[in-house]
Structure formats: structure tokens, C-alpha cells
Amino acid sequence: MRVQSVISGLAAALLFQSALADDPWGSRYEAGNAAGFAITGATILLGNGERLDDADLLVVDGRIEAVGSGLTIPDGIERIAADGRWVTPGLIDVHSHLGVFGTPGYVAHADGNEMSGPNTANVWAEHGIWPQDPGFVTALAGGVTTLHILPGSANLFGGRSVTVKNVPARSAAEMKFPGAPHGLKMACGENPKRVYGQGRNAAPVTRMGNVALKREAWISAARYRDRLAAANDGNGDPPDRDLGLETLAAVLDGEVLIQNHCYRADEMAIMLQMAEEFDFHITAFHHATEAYKIGDLLAETGTCAAMWADWWGFKLEAWDTVRENVAMVDAAGACAVLHSDSADDIQRLNQEVAKTMAAANRAGLDVTPERAITWLTANAVRMLGIADETGTLEPGKAADVVLWDGDPFSVYTRTVKVWIDGVKRLDRGDPVLPPDGDFFHGTRDGVRP
Amino acid sequence: MLAAGRRTVAAWVTALAAALMLPTPVLAEQFAITGAQVHTGGDAGVIERGTVWVRDGRIHRVGADDDVSVPEDVRRIDAAGRVLTSGVFDPYSHIGIEEVSLIEQTVDARYGGDRWGPGFDVRDAINPDSALIPVNRIEGVTRALVMPAASGASVFSGRGAIIHLGGEHDYLVRSPAAMHVQLGESGAAIAEGSRAAALMQVRELLQDASDFADNRRAWERRTRRDYVATRLDLEALQPLLRGEMPLIASVHRASDIRAVLRLAEAHRLRLIIHGGAEAWRVADAIADAGVPVILDPLNNLPSRFETLHATLENAARLHAAGVTIAFGSGGSHNARNVTQAAGIAVANGLPHEVALAAITSVPARILGVGDRIGRLQSGYEADLVLWDGDPLEVTSYPDQVFIAGREIDMRSRQTELRDRYLERLGLGGR
Numbered sequence: 001m002r003v004q005s006v007i008s009g010l011a012a013a014l015l016f017q018s019a020l021a022d023d024p025w026g027s028r029y030e031a032g033n034a035a036g037f038a039i040t041g042a043t044i045l046l047g048n049g050e051r052l053d054d055a056d057l058l059v060v061d062g063r064i065e066a067v068g069s070g071l072t073i074p075d076g077i078e079r080i081a082a083d084g085r086w087v088t089p090g091l092i093d094v095h096s097h098l099g100v101f102g103t104p105g106y107v108a109h110a111d112g113n114e115m116s117g118p119n120t121a122n123v124w125a126e127h128g129i130w131p132q133d134p135g136f137v138t139a140l141a142g143g144v145t146t147l148h149i150l151p152g153s154a155n156l157f158g159g160r161s162v163t164v165k166n167v168p169a170r171s172a173a174e175m176k177f178p179g180a181p182h183g184l185k186m187a188c189g190e191n192p193k194r195v196y197g198q199g200r201n202a203a204p205v206t207r208m209g210n211v212a213l214k215r216e217a218w219i220s221a222a223r224y225r226d227r228l229a230a231a232n233d234g235n236g237d238p239p240d241r242d243l244g245l246e247t248l249a250a251v252l253d254g255e256v257l258i259q260n261h262c263y264r265a266d267e268m269a270i271m272l273q274m275a276e277e278f279d280f281h282i283t284a285f286h287h288a289t290e291a292y293k294i295g296d297l298l299a300e301t302g303t304c305a306a307m308w309a310d311w312w313g314f315k316l317e318a319w320d321t322v323r324e325n326v327a328m329v330d331a332a333g334a335c336a337v338l339h340s341d342s343a344d345d346i347q348r349l350n351q352e353v354a355k356t357m358a359a360a361n362r363a364g365l366d367v368t369p370e371r372a373i374t375w376l377t378a379n380a381v382r383m384l385g386i387a388d389e390t391g392t393l394e395p396g397k398a399a400d401v402v403l404w405d406g407d408p409f410s411v412y413t414r415t416v417k418v419w420i421d422g423v424k425r426l427d428r429g430d431p432v433l434p435p436d437g438d439f440f441h442g443t444r445d446g447v448r449p
Numbered sequence: 450m451l452a453a454g455r456r457t458v459a460a461w462v463t464a465l466a467a468a469l470m471l472p473t474p475v476l477a478e479q480f481a482i483t484g485a486q487v488h489t490g491g492d493a494g495v496i497e498r499g500t501v502w503v504r505d506g507r508i509h510r511v512g513a514d515d516d517v518s519v520p521e522d523v524r525r526i527d528a529a530g531r532v533l534t535s536g537v538f539d540p541y542s543h544i545g546i547e548e549v550s551l552i553e554q555t556v557d558a559r560y561g562g563d564r565w566g567p568g569f570d571v572r573d574a575i576n577p578d579s580a581l582i583p584v585n586r587i588e589g590v591t592r593a594l595v596m597p598a599a600s601g602a603s604v605f606s607g608r609g610a611i612i613h614l615g616g617e618h619d620y621l622v623r624s625p626a627a628m629h630v631q632l633g634e635s636g637a638a639i640a641e642g643s644r645a646a647a648l649m650q651v652r653e654l655l656q657d658a659s660d661f662a663d664n665r666r667a668w669e670r671r672t673r674r675d676y677v678a679t680r681l682d683l684e685a686l687q688p689l690l691r692g693e694m695p696l697i698a699s700v701h702r703a704s705d706i707r708a709v710l711r712l713a714e715a716h717r718l719r720l721i722i723h724g725g726a727e728a729w730r731v732a733d734a735i736a737d738a739g740v741p742v743i744l745d746p747l748n749n750l751p752s753r754f755e756t757l758h759a760t761l762e763n764a765a766r767l768h769a770a771g772v773t774i775a776f777g778s779g780g781s782h783n784a785r786n787v788t789q790a791a792g793i794a795v796a797n798g799l800p801h802e803v804a805l806a807a808i809t810s811v812p813a814r815i816l817g818v819g820d821r822i823g824r825l826q827s828g829y830e831a832d833l834v835l836w837d838g839d840p841l842e843v844t845s846y847p848d849q850v851f852i853a854g855r856e857i858d859m860r861s862r863q864t865e866l867r868d869r870y871l872e873r874l875g876l877g878g879r
Contacts, residue, residue: 103750103751103752104751104752104753104754105752105753106753134750134751135750138749138750190551292867292870293870293873295874295876296874310783310785310786311782311783312584312782312783312863313548313549313550313580313581313782314549314550314551314782315549315550315551315552316549316551316552319549320866321863322863322864322866322867322870323863323867324867328867328870328871328874328876331876331877332874332876343750344747344750347749348793351789351843354843354844355789355843355844357844358843358844358845358846359846362837362846363867363868363871364871364877365876365877409843409844410842410843410844411789411792411793411795411796411841411842411843412792412795412796412842413796414796439751440751440757443757444757444758446730446758446760447758447759447760447762448760449749
């Protein structure tokens with residue numbers, strides 16, 4: 001039976017969005033023709049904590065072939081002389097709402113918060129993504145090649161997030177990162193209790209309610225998973241398919257990663273206790289304005305924190321942040337990531353890192369550029385489950401590469417060229433790369449991203 | 450309070466300074482910053498190894514190290530290798546009237562009722578103890594125009610005040626300093642539906658105010674026609690009509706900018722455009738009208754249909770057309786980030802000194818205090834920022850800030866929290 005087989009094959013077919021031909025929701029991304037190229041004489045931040053000066057990068061068939069000094073460049077491969085300019089991996093934004101809260105930012109484009117109930121684990125961000133959002137092109141101009149797009153934080157369980165490649169597309173499926181696991185967006189704190197408690201006189205009203213409703217959901221998810229497993233072993237009927245429980249069960253099976261919006265240190269600590277109770281792993285806390293207070297705890301539990309450089313004060317749970325937040329989490333030995341959560345900041349993630357790096361060094365921490373870039377590269381792909389595929393310029397990985405016209409940690413530096421899977425997607429010297437998205441086609445003149 | 454007989458010379462001088470409307474200096478406080486790269490913002494341009502000598506809260510002398518002879522007993526601050534600029538002036542801010550944005554009890558920027566419009570004045574709500582002040586001033590923000598936020602039933606949001614961030618009782622620099630009007634899409638929403646209705650509301654109030662000025666007695670005797678505005682509103686609009694107070698109009702779309710330029714010309718208003726995402730498209734008309742623009746250099750997305758032509762080159766294009774520009778960016782909590790925005794404007798074609806002026810001297814000038822604030826030259830109030838590098842660079846921070854000659858404590862609750870947890874987690878640091 002078709003339905004039966006789908007249910008029993010949940011983990012394999014639905015939860016791993018690998019480009020299985022028979023997965024209707026799988027990626028339909030096609031890299032395009034990668035000609036191969038070499039960048040010579042560059043200052044290269046590999047994204048893994050290493051820096052190479054006056055070095056070369058060789059790309060063949062859309063993959064990093066080699067990186068190092070004095071590489072032998074095969075004949076017929078385009079050579080780009082960097083002349084000391086800088087090269088980094090394509091930047092990763094682990095927290096974006098591009099496409100689900102597109103610009104122009106009218107209610108008609110508000111597709112990121114399914115505020116019909118505090119648990120909407122059943123919805124998927126990729127079903128709300130508008131690939132013509134002009135923000136994708138401006139993010140590309142900022143060197144962003146991979147984005148993690150999440151539902152909003154109105155709900156305790158906001159739904160599934162998705163990782164995409166920053167390429168022009170007609171559907172979200174054409175952007176979807178092949179093989180990347182889904183995330184489950186969860187939210188702590190003020191937002192759910194404001195939307196439901198204050199807004200609708202419904203649960204949750206308090207942080208206590210936030211936690212209770214989540215625990216109840218995990219209890220249901222564990223039962224759902226167990227009944228499914230039992231049915232697979234021939235014991236009883238499988239439960240009726242339930243999209244929300246399917247997502248939570250996939251978390252319990254380790255196949256969907258928890259991406260948890262959570263600001264305060266005490267709430268992050270409570271979430272880690274909840275993870276102990278139900279035996280799941282929280283991949284990352286997002287926003288985490290107080291992560292610097294619990295760097296040790298994050299390191300112990302292997303939980304990443306994705307943070308801003310300096311956002312604060314817009315609500316009470318964002319009152320206690322510090323400029324050095326990201327660097328302090330890193331210094332405590334935890335997985336530190338810098339995110340945007342913004343169509344503006346995503347255009348200059350490198351500068352946001354620079355501000356934090358400089359502030360941390362003034363405070364006596366020792367943060368080098370090659371270390372700081374990991375907040376946008378190696379650590380970012382770790383928390384998205386795509387560390388084998390992109391995020392660093394190591395041989396074998398996808399050629400997601402940015403050539404900058406100077407030190408990426410300067411306010412005056414801009415991208416020169418950007419490649420995704422070895423395909424050039426931005427070139428400041430080429431007036432039609434990137435092409436304007438459909439939204440701007442015929443509506444404006446005289447503006448380039 | 451000291452008894453008169455025990456009054457010290459210091460107290461007398463302080464009282465005298467207050468009487469003269471000067472910022473209260475620490476008595477006879479003098480110091481000289483030497484060896485800095487001094488960006489004067491004035492005719493002296495950039496002095497590579499310069500001295501700024503401050504006396505009684507004001508800049509006494511500025512020049513090359515060799516040309517300024519500072520007496521032996523004046524304290525010297527060696528600033529070799531560092532950069533000295535005037536303080537950053539946020540030209541459109543809610544600093545002091547907004548604490549936690551989502552906690553309405555801590556936000557005084559909005560008047561939500563329908564009784565007043567132009568008459569609303571944020572002055573009495575300004576809190577010099579706001580946590581936003583230390584956070585921003587230790588990163589170089591020394592002055593702000595504190596303005597009301599659009600809301601309520603009137604497209605006029607009310608009047609704002611210029612403050613300094615020195616944190617003392619004398620923080621008010623000028624009040625009221627400017628009037629705000631909200632036009633464009635947001636103005637249309639306030640005026641219940643159309644941007645044309647928003648401008649109609651503005652015209653009607655200006656006409657009432659003008660009639661009121663000529664017929665005040667008759668109106669008070671109730672022998673003149675009724676006005677839509679209250680007496681406080683009508684009074685508040687008088688300095689606007691006399692050209693004494695600037696009208697700051699928040700507007701983005703090119704056609705909306707043209708409409709407000711026509712309005713300003715008809716009523717001879719001192720107009721400042723705020724927002725101006727599409728200003729570059731009507732740059733010549735703005736330049737011809739001599740109207741300055743306060744803009745966010747980072748605004749490059751079509752957040753609304755009225756900003757379809759937003760671009761990072763807005764600032765450079767306006768400057769090239771001869772328009773005076775000032776920068777506001779980052780919101781009130783992060784007004785400090787305007788230096789980054791200015792740097793990005795430079796990366797997109799604006800000359801560096803123009804970008805620096807757009808966050809220091811130009812805000813002061815367009816708001817009518819440019820004769821005493823915003824430049825490093827003799828007689829100016831001593832708002833000084835000593836940076837560890839290029840002030841527009843994202844890796845630069847101030848080593849020391851002075852406001853009206855006062856040496857600012859370079860701490861905020863953010864630095865205090867940082868230090869507490871550096872120690873708690875044994876992360877080293879200083």
C-alpha cells in the first residue's frame with residue numbers, strides 16, 4: 001500500500017530531503033555548468049580557522065580541487081589574479097526569513113508565522129518561500145551563498161525550517177539544498193506568550209505555559225514514534241498520519257534538527273533540561289542574547305548559539321546583551337555563530353563579525369580574522385548539518401567562494417565575484433550578473449544590488 | 450546648596466556659566482589632546498598631528514602640534530596614532546524617550562490620542578538616565594535630536610528637542626528644536642487612506658495657524674471662525690510659519706518628495722526631508738530648493754512600494770547633485786552604528802570627509818546649532834571623540850569621549866555585564 005509504505009519509510013524518505021527521485025518534496029536544485037577556475041595570489045580565509053597568504057585556490061567541476069601556495073593550474077582553466085585581495089567561503093546565514101517575510105513587507109508577504117495555534121509543527125517554511133524576494137539578490141551581493149530559512153517565532157513550535165542555496169529560482173524546491181536536514185523552529189519566551197496569552201487570552205500565558213505545552217507535545221511525539229515503530233515490527237496498527245507529530249518524532253529520531261529561538265540564559269538552561277527529559281538534542285539556540293552567560297553549558301551539551309553582533313533593547317528579553325556575545329561563546333569553547341535575522345544585516349554579515357571581533361579584542365580576548373570567519377562558515381554549517389558539503393574551502397567541498405576587493409572585515413570592502421557550486425552568480429564587472437529578479441524587472445532603473 | 454557666604458569661586462563661575470546658557474563646565478577644567486589626526490570638520494580640514502586645547506567646556510585652540518602652545522600646567526592627553534573627531538550627532542532619535550521598545554510603559558515617543566498634533570512636545574519625557582545613553586555615548590554619540598514617533602490622529606507627530614548625552618541635569622540644548630510630519634504611506638494611514646489626505650491635513654493646519662497669527666484676539670473673543678486645531682497646536686506651528694523652526698518630513702517616494710517641496714515653497718517652510726529613499730531621483734529639485742536630507746545610507750530594499758528605487762548609492766548621488774545630507778541609522782538603541790552606515794556610504798561612492806560631516810557637523814548645522822556644535826574649532830562646545838582608528842571603520846572604537854568638555858566614564862551596563870561574565874566563566878579578558 002502506497003500510504004502504508006510512506007508512513008513506514010518516514011525517516012528515510014520524508015525526513016532526509018536528499019534528492020531522492022521519488023520524494024515529491026525533495027530538492028530540484030541544479031547547479032548548472034561549472035567551468036572551473038583558479039584564483040591566484042590571494043589572502044585566503046579557509047573558513048575552518050586557517051589563513052593562507054599569497055595562496056591559490058583551484059576549482060574543478062564545481063568542487064574545491066586544491067588550495068595552497070604555488071598550485072599547478074591546469075591549462076585552459078580561467079585564472080583570476082587576486083593581487084592580494086581576499087577570498088573566503090561563501091557566507092552562511094543560519095537565520096533568515098527571506099522569502100517567508102519578503103519585501104515589500106506587507107501583510108500579503110507575511111508568510112512566516114502560522115499564528116493559528118501555538119503548535120504548528122506541521123507547517124514547512126519552504127511552502128511559504130517566495131523565491132522572487134529582492135532580498136536574495138542583495139544578500140548575494142553580501143557574499144551569502146547558503147541560507148537557513150525559518151518560520152517565525154510566534155509559536156512554540158513554528159514548523160520546519162529549510163536550507164537553500166542563494167540562486168535565482170522559480171520555486172523554493174529549485175533552491176533547496178540537496179541533502180540538508182530540515183530544522184524544527186521552536187520559540188521560548190515573550191513571543192508565544194504575547195501572541196496567545198496577551199493577544200488571545202489563550203495558552204500559553206506564561207513561560208510556565210510555554211514549557212508545559214512543549215513537554216506535552218514531546219510526550220505525544222514519543223508515543224507516536226513508538227506506535228509507528230511497533231507497527232513496523234508487526235505490533236498493532238500504525239497511527240493516523242499526523243504532520244506535526246511526524247516532525248516532532250523526526251526530531252526524536254535525530255533527523256530533524258532543533259533550531260530554538262531563545263534569548264535568556266535561564267530559558268536556554270530550561271530547554272536543555274527538557275532535552276534531557278525527552279532525550280533529544282538541541283542543535284542551536286537562535287538570538288541567544290544572553291549566551292555569553294552560559295558558554296560553559298553550551299560547550300558541555302554541544303549546542304550552538306547563533307547571535308547578532310549588537311541588537312538589543314527592542315524587548316525585555318533582549319535587554320542584557322553585550323557586544324562581545326559571539327566571541328565570549330567562542331572563547332568558552334562552544335559553537336558560536338553570527339546570524340542576521342534581517343534582510344539588511346544579511347548583506348553585511350562580514351562587518352557584523354568585524355564589530356564583534358574588534359570589541360572582543362579590546363576586551364582582552366584574542367580573536368583573529370581566521371577565527372572570526374568560522375562564525376559564518378565552519379560553525380554555521382555544523383549547526384545546519386551540511387558540514388561535509390560546504391562552509392570551508394577544503395578540497396572536495398562545493399566551490400561556494402567569495403572574492404572580496406579587500407579585507408572582508410573592513411567597512412569599505414565589497415564582494416567582487418561570488419560562486420555557488422563553482423558557478424559564477426555575481427560579478428561586479430558584469431552588469432547582468434546577478435540578473436534583477438522578476439519583481440524589479442521593468443519597475444526600476446538606475447539601481448544595482 | 451551652599452550658603453552664600455561660603456560660596457566658592459567655582460560656584461560663582463558655574464552660576465555665571467548657567468546664566469549665560471553655557472554648558473556647565475567643571476571649573477577651569479583644561480586639557481589638551483596632542484598628536485592626534487584631527488578631523489576638524491571646519492576650514493582647517495584634517496590636521497595630521499594636531500592639538501585640541503579645551504578650556505571650560507569649549508574648544509580654546511586647534512592646530513598643528515607645533516602651532517598650539519599649551520601652558521605647562523594644562524593636562525595633556527597623548528593621542529599619537531589616534532583619530533580625533535567631533536562627536537556623533539544623531540539627527541533623528543528616540544534616545545531618552547524609548548527604553549524597551551515593546552514595553553509601552555517605557556516608551557514616551559508616541560502620543561496616541563487625537564487631541565493634539567503639532568502641540569505635542571517630547572521635552573518633559575526625556576530621561577537623561579536612560580540606559581541607551583551610556584551604550585551610545587561610549588561609542589561616540591554625543592548629541593541627538595530627540596523626536597516624537599508618528600502615531601495618533603494627526604500627521605504632525607509633534608516637536609522634538611536637541612540633547613547632549615553628557616548625562617547631567619543640563620542635557621537640553623534646544624527645545625523645541627524641530628517639528629515632525631509623517632507623509633507617504635504611513636502618513637496616508639494616519640490621514641485615513643490617502644497620501645493626498647495627509648497633505649490636505651498639513652495644509653489645513655498651516656492655514657489655521659496662519660489665520661490664528663493674524664487674528665489671535667478675534668479668535669479669543671470668539672469672533673473668528675473655528676479652527677480644526679487646538680490653541681496649543683496653533684501656537685506650536687507659529688515658529689514653523691516664521692521660518693524659525695525646521696519641519697522634518699518623513700517621506701520616501703520621489704513624487705511625495707516633490708509634493709512636500711511644493712508645500713514648503715508655498716508656506717516658506719524650513720524643510721528637512723527625512724527618509725528620502727528615492728531622493729536621488731529628484732536630487733536636482735531638492736538641491737535647487739536648498740533642502741537637506743536625513744537618510745539611512747543602508748536603505749536599499751523595496752520595503753514598501755514607496756522605496757522601489759532605494760539604493761546604497763543614494764548618499765553619493767545626492768551629494769554629487771549638491772544636496773546637503775545627514776545620516777541616521779540603526780534606530781535609537783544602536784544609534785552608535787551610524788558610523789558603519791557612513792562607512793558603507795563611502796564604499797558606495799561618497800567622499801570620506803562628507804560622510805564624517807554627515808554624522809557630525811551637518812546635523813548640527815541643519816538643526817540651527819552649527820555655530821557652536823559639530824566642529825573642532827575655537828569657541829565650539831567640546832564634544833570630542835578619540836578613536837583607535839578610522840571612525841567609520843567597523844573595527845574602530847573610541848578610547849575616550851568628551852561631551853561639552855566633560856570626560857565621559859567609558860562604561861555602560863553592557864560593558865559591566867561583559868566584565869562580570871568574563872570573570873564568572875574565567876575567560877580572561879582585561
